[in-house]
Amino acid sequence: MHVDAPAGCETAALEFDVVDPVDLKAPDAIADPLRAGGPVARLRNPDVWDTLGTAIVRQIIRAGIARKQYRAFCEAHGERHETSAGPTWLFPTPDVVLGLPDDAFQQLGMAIKARALRAAAEWVTKYGDEWAALSPEDFVTAVQRTPQIGPWSAHASVADRTNRYDLYPFADLAVRKWAGTLAPSITWPEEPREFGEMWQGMAGAQLSEWTLLTLAWGVRHANGGAAV
Structure with a gap:
């Protein structure tokens, strides 16, 4: 999808992707809070x-x-x-x-x-x-x-x-922190490599969606409900 760039920007159009958690294949402990947050639209950074x-x-x-x-x-x-x-x-x-x-x-x-x-x-x-x-x-x-x-x-x-969040370093601290916050009932490994293997295995073909939605949920949570 495209949106016109603000006046003064050299790029004529900016691309963004919408990720809707309604189709997320995940345990309820993960899916429910992500679905409550609704769809996430994220601009790609062309620079x-x-x-x-x-x-x-x-x-x-x-x-x-x-x-x-x-x-x-x-x-x-x-x-x-x-x-x-x-x-x-x-x-x-x-x-x-x-x-x-x-x-x-x-x-x-x-x-x-x-x-x-x-x-x-x-x-x-x-x-x-x-x-x-x-x-x-x-x-x-x-x-x-x-x-x-x-x-x-x-x-x-x-x-x-x-916006290929299957390529994001999904075992990093941000993903581990927000996964533990949104789904505390799941026992998440503390060690990054083990967490990454578990996260990737659970998400499967939806690795990008899981990671992007979780990071967006974390930003909203950290900002007290502010927009991503």
Whole structure:
């Protein structure tokens, strides 16, 4: 499905996918809270650089802190756009990131991310168009040539671009946390590999749907009912 992009954006149309939990094949402990949340519509992020930058910001730290850092970084160094809901800021371009001094990262508590963001900015400048044309699976492999981009960041980036959440690192802390919160009656393994095997085995062909819906449920839960 498509939606017109806001004024000022270069992309003519943005694609989004709607995942309806009504057809979810899952135990009631999982399906009931997800169905109560209703369908989830998620925009695909068409910008390779933004998806990699977002993944880098999310490395190591908790999701709530990552969201604050991402927004602060955008407001400090990104391009401002006016929308009907108020101003918004784009993620700083590769050229901007490469021109930032160390202090700019330190002031936002992002000194640990400076090296990875600069490396990604350099590689996206060289290979971004090539990467954008790759299949999701080949994209995951190609972007890991970039210093500081490992499997987690590559898989998170491609899921952001494609809404293929079967490619998301579904054994990560976010999925484990929200699976345990929405279905506490199920005994979930604490070890990531064991959790991933169990999650994948239970979800089967609906791995993408299970993962996307669970993460969306978690965002709503964390934000006190705010929209995803």
